[in-house]
Each structure stands twice: as C-alpha cells, then as structure tokens.
Amino acid sequence: MRExxxxxxxxLRETFDSVPWTVYFWFFFGFQxxxxxxxxxxxxxxxPNYYVYYGTGLLIIMTFNVASWSGRRFVEGAHExxxxxxxxxxxxxxxxxxxxxxxxxxxxxxxxxxxxVFVLWINGMSPAVMFTSTLVxxxxxxxxxxxxxxxxFIAFKSFDIYSAIVASTSAILIRFxxxxxxxxxxxxxxxxxxxxxxxxxxxxxxxxxxxxxxSQLLNPGISVVVVAAVGISMLTLGMALVPRTLEGVRSS
Amino acid sequence: xxxxxxxxQITRVDLSYFFRTKWLVATLIGLNITDMLVVGxxxxxxxxxxxxxxxxxxxxxxxxxxxxSFDVGRRVHLGLTEGVSQYYLSLPVSLxxxxxxxxxxxxxxxxxxxxxxTVIAAALIPQLxxxxxxxxxxxxxxxxxxxxxxxAVLNLFSKAGDRYFxxxxxxxxxxxxxxxxxxxxxxISSYFPxxxxxxxxxxxxxxxxxxxxxVINNGTPSSSAFNLPTLLITSLVLLGVGVVSYxxxxxxxWDVGKLQ
Numbered sequence: 346m347r348e349x350x351x352x353x354x355x356x357l358r359e360t361f362d363s364v365p366w367t368v369y370f371w372f373f374f375g376f377q378x379x380x381x382x383x384x385x386x387x388x389x390x391x392x393p394n395y396y397v398y399y400g401t402g403l404l405i406i407m408t409f410n411v412a413s414w415s416g417r418r419f420v421e422g423a424h425e426x427x428x429x430x431x432x433x434x435x436x437x438x439x440x441x442x443x444x445x446x447x448x449x450x451x452x453x454x455x456x457x458x459x460x461x462v463f464v465l466w467i468n469g470m471s472p473a474v475m476f477t478s479t480l481v482x483x484x485x486x487x488x489x490x491x492x493x494x495x496x497x498f499i500a501f502k503s504f505d506i507y508s509a510i511v512a513s514t515s516a517i518l519i520r521f522x523x524x525x526x527x528x529x530x531x532x533x534x535x536x537x538x539x540x541x542x543x544x545x546x547x548x549x550x551x552x553x554x555x556x557x558x559x560s561q562l563l564n565p566g567i568s569v570v571v572v573a574a575v576g577i578s579m580l581t582l583g584m585a586l587v588p589r590t591l592e593g594v595r596s597s
Numbered sequence: 598x599x600x601x602x603x604x605x606q607i608t609r610v611d612l613s614y615f616f617r618t619k620w621l622v623a624t625l626i627g628l629n630i631t632d633m634l635v636v637g638x639x640x641x642x643x644x645x646x647x648x649x650x651x652x653x654x655x656x657x658x659x660x661x662x663x664x665x666s667f668d669v670g671r672r673v674h675l676g677l678t679e680g681v682s683q684y685y686l687s688l689p690v691s692l693x694x695x696x697x698x699x700x701x702x703x704x705x706x707x708x709x710x711x712x713x714x715t716v717i718a719a720a721l722i723p724q725l726x727x728x729x730x731x732x733x734x735x736x737x738x739x740x741x742x743x744x745x746x747x748x749a750v751l752n753l754f755s756k757a758g759d760r761y762f763x764x765x766x767x768x769x770x771x772x773x774x775x776x777x778x779x780x781x782x783x784x785i786s787s788y789f790p791x792x793x794x795x796x797x798x799x800x801x802x803x804x805x806x807x808x809x810x811x812v813i814n815n816g817t818p819s820s821s822a823f824n825l826p827t828l829l830i831t832s833l834v835l836l837g838v839g840v841v842s843y844x845x846x847x848x849x850x851w852d853v854g855k856l857q
Binding site: 365366368369372373376381384385388389390391392395505506508509516517520525526531532535 | 635770
C-alpha cells in the first residue's frame with residue numbers, strides 16, 4: 346500500500362506539472378458551454394431547454410476525454426520507457442493498475458470539478474445533488490479508464506492501431522448515446538445501438554440526478570446497475586489483463 | 598536535381614507522413630462521417646429552421662480540411678524536436694524551399710482530405726456533384742495553406758514539450774466554435790455583438806463552409822457571410838503569416854541548431 350501511495354504521489358506531481366492541459370480542459374469547457382451550447386440550443390426548437398441538456402452532456406464528454414487521456418498517458422509512458430522503470434519497482438502489477446486508475450480519478454476531479462460545480466451552481470442545484478452527480482461521473486470515469494487502460498495491450502503491438510481504436514471507440518460511444526440528444530429523437534436504428542451503450546445509461550442517470558425533465562429518460566434503477574456493472578467489470582478486467590500484458594513488454 | 602524538384606520531394610515526404618498511417622486516416626475520416634451521418638441526421642430532427650444535415654455536412658468537410666492542414670504544424674513540431682528539420686536544412690535546398698514545401702504539403706493534405714469527405718457527402722447531397730464543387734478545389738487548396746499558417750505561428754511560440762499540442766487544440770476549439778461551421782450567421786448575430794459577428798464572418802472556416810453551402814444552394818449565396826474574394830484574401834493573409842513564421846522558425850534553427 347505504501348509503495349502504491351508513493352508512486353501515486355510521484356505521478357500526480359508529474360501530472361500537475363503540465364498545467365496547460367488542465368487549463369485547456371477548462372478552456373474547452375468554456376467554449377463548448379458558452380459558445381457552442383448557447384448557439385446550438387437557440388437552433389433546437391423541438392426540445393425545450395436544450396441548453397441544460399447539453400450542459401450535462403458536455404460534462405460527460407469531458408469525463409470521457411479526461412478518462413481517455415489517462416489511458417493514453419499510461420500508453421505514452423510505456424513508449425517513452427517509463428513503464429520499464431515502474432515495472433522494476435517493488436509493486437504488484439494489480440496495484441500498478443489501481444494506482445493508474447486513482448491518478449486518473451484525481452486528475453478527473455481536478456479537471457471536471459470546477460466546470461461541474463459551475464454548471465450545477467448556475468442551475469441552482471443543492472450540495473447533495475452536486476455530491477451525487479460527482480459520484481455518477483466518477484463511477485463512469487472508472488469504467489472508461491478501465492476500458493482505455495485495458496486496451497493498452499494493443500498499443501504495445503502498435504501505437505497507431507491503439508490510437509485508431511481509441512478514436513473510433515470514442516466516436517461511436519459518444520455519438521451513439523444520449524450525451525447530445527435523447528433517444529426519442531434518434532432514428533430507430535441509432536436508438537437500438539444507443540441502448541447497448543453504457544454512456545447512454547450514465548448520461549440519463551446524471552440527468553435523473555439533476556432532475557432534468559426529458560421524456561424517455563431511461564429507468565434510473567437500470568442505469569445505476571449498468572454504470573456500476575461496467576465500472577466493476579472494467580476494474581476486474583483491468584486487474585486481470587494488465588498484469589499479464591505488462592510482463593515482458595517490448596515497446597519503444 | 599533542381600532546387601524546385603528537391604522542394605517537391607520534401608513536400609511529397611511530408612505529405613506521405615500524414616497519409617502513411619492508413620489506420621489513423623481511416624479513423625479520422627470515420628469520425629467525420631459519423632459527425633455527418635449521426636449528429637447531422639439526429640439534429641435535423643430537432644431543428645426546424647434549416648435542413649440541418651445539408652447545413653452541417655459542408656461544415657464537417659471544412660473542419661476536416663482544417664484538421665488535415667493543421668497537422669503540418671504537428672509534423673513540423675515533431676521534426677524540430679526529433680531532428681528531421683535539421684536534416685532538411687542540411688540538404689542543398691534553400692530555407693524558403695523548406696518553408697514552401699511544408700505549406701504546400703498542408704495545402705495538398707487539406708484539399709485531398711476535404712475532397713474525400715466531399716465525395717462521401719455527395720452520395721447523400723446530390724447538389725455537390727457539380728462543376729462548381731470542382732471549381733472550389735483551388736480555393737480549398739489555398740484555404741488549407743492559409744490555415745497551415747496559423748499552425749506556423751504556434752510553432753513560432755512553442756518550445757519543446759507539450760505546449761504546441763495544447764495551443765493547437767485550443768486554437769482548433771476556438772476557431773471551429775467561432776465560425777458558421779455548426780450554426781447559421783443569423784443565430785450567431787442574435788448572441789454576439791456585431792464586432793464579434795464580423796470576425797466570425799471573416800473566419801476562413803466560415804468562408805469555406807459558406808462556399809460549399811452556396812454550391813448546395815445551386816449558386817445562390819447561402820448567407821451574407823459568403824464572399825469568395827474574402828475567402829481568398831483571408832487565406833492569403835494567413836499564408837503570408839505562415840511563410841514569415843516558418844522562415845523565422847527555420848532561420849532560428851539554422852542559427853542555433855535546436856529548438857529552444
């Protein structure tokens with residue numbers, strides 16, 4: 346445990362040395378929320394109060410981006426030779442996976458926290474709602490980071506293929522989900538794909554917590570089960586997969 | 598081999614870096630297609646003021662052109678940090694030739710990428726199958742070279758490390774948000790003061806998107822934002838800025854030998 350905490354504090358220092366990325370995430374949020382969101386919501390006539398709907402979707406997109414960044418960082422570390430050094434430390438591989446996950450979660454809190462508090466504050470949400478929303482976003486982060494870190498074994502074969510798979514997975518998961526639009530507005534073929542997408546359940550769960558009135562939000566009970574199941578299964582998969590794939594890794 | 602053919606050789610090598618990673622190019626095209634076919638179609642059902650699919654597809658094509666042309670900045674940045682640019686400067690080519698080689702490669706990369714997206718969009722928007730679309734290709738090429746000029750400015754201010762990538766992502770976010778790529782100028786006018794609206798109209802991305810929309814409208818200008826001479830002038834101004842910036846970057850590299 347002490348080794349895990351030591352490594353984590355080392356990686357956190359390194360992560361937050363790169364202040365520009367944190368500022369970029371807030372900059373991205375500002376532009377998307379105050380420019381894109383405002384203008385698109387003026388165009389959308391069929392869904393009342395689309396701006397609030399979009400704001401919550403944007404938080405999910407940011408959570409997704411930060412979680413993907415964590416996975417990418419792990420892979421880049423491997424390519425830069427840092428992983429070899431970390432593997433030489435007296436830390437178990439499963440603990441290493443957990444450590445990566447925790448660094449990602451803390452980075453997520455720092456990067457998503459201010460935009461989240463801002464969106465909830467201007468919509469008049471209570472601290473209890475803020476707390477529950479944070480929990481939902483963090484649970485989603487665990488699932489997404491688990492997927493991204495578990496996929497890292499592909500990067501040890503080819504970084505280009507990893508980048509391509511991550512980019513296409515992101516595109517499919519974000520577009521075929523209720524992040525930007527409710528199920529009721531999707532053509533049937535898209536909606537049926539979206540129903541198998543965990544981000545759909547995460548987005549609708551967040552909107553349920555925020556009490557955003559949109560017809561056909563998915564059942565919150567089912568959403569909780571899906572978000573928790575994805576988080577736990579990705580955690581288990583990562584714990585099982587990462588130790589096997591890391592041994593004898595030859596990436597440069 | 599003449600100086601000109603050596604320059605074209607560098608252009609070819611630089612351009613091949615972008616298209617070499619077939620997986621990545623296929624994925625990028627896939628991202629743009631899902632933007633058109635998923636976001637465009639779903640939003641079409643939520644928006645009644647315009648046919649949003651036809652409105653958004655040109656925006657996606659121009660965004661693709663922007664990202665493809667901007668990629669030259671990443672290649673130059675990596676070239677500067679990994680010694681490829683130093684190698685180019687050691688060849689019997691002038692510094693100007695190296696500068697133009699990169700900008701030409703950006704122009705070609707953006708135009709080819711936008712061409713691929715236009716062909717795909719034309720399958721769903723038949724109005725794009727026209728001579729006017731072909732006539733726009735030279736303008737898209739110059740627009741792409743102009744947009745690469747912005748990446749050149751970023752290379753001027755970025756040192757080694759992550760900073761280039763942060764700046765590049767920030768500029769891309771700002772330029773796409775502050776353009777008519779995703780929303781009409783009438784909506785923008787209802788939100789921003791007139792000075793900002795003028796800037797958005799002058800944004801080369803707005804000009805490029807409106808040019809394609811005018812083709813879809815069978816030649817009727819899609820909005821007051823469309824003006825072909827403005828597209829040309831803003832692109833050429835940015836290209837000029839790009840030439841000056843890259844000259845400065847490579848002169849400094851020539852003198853000092855590394856990126857400081």
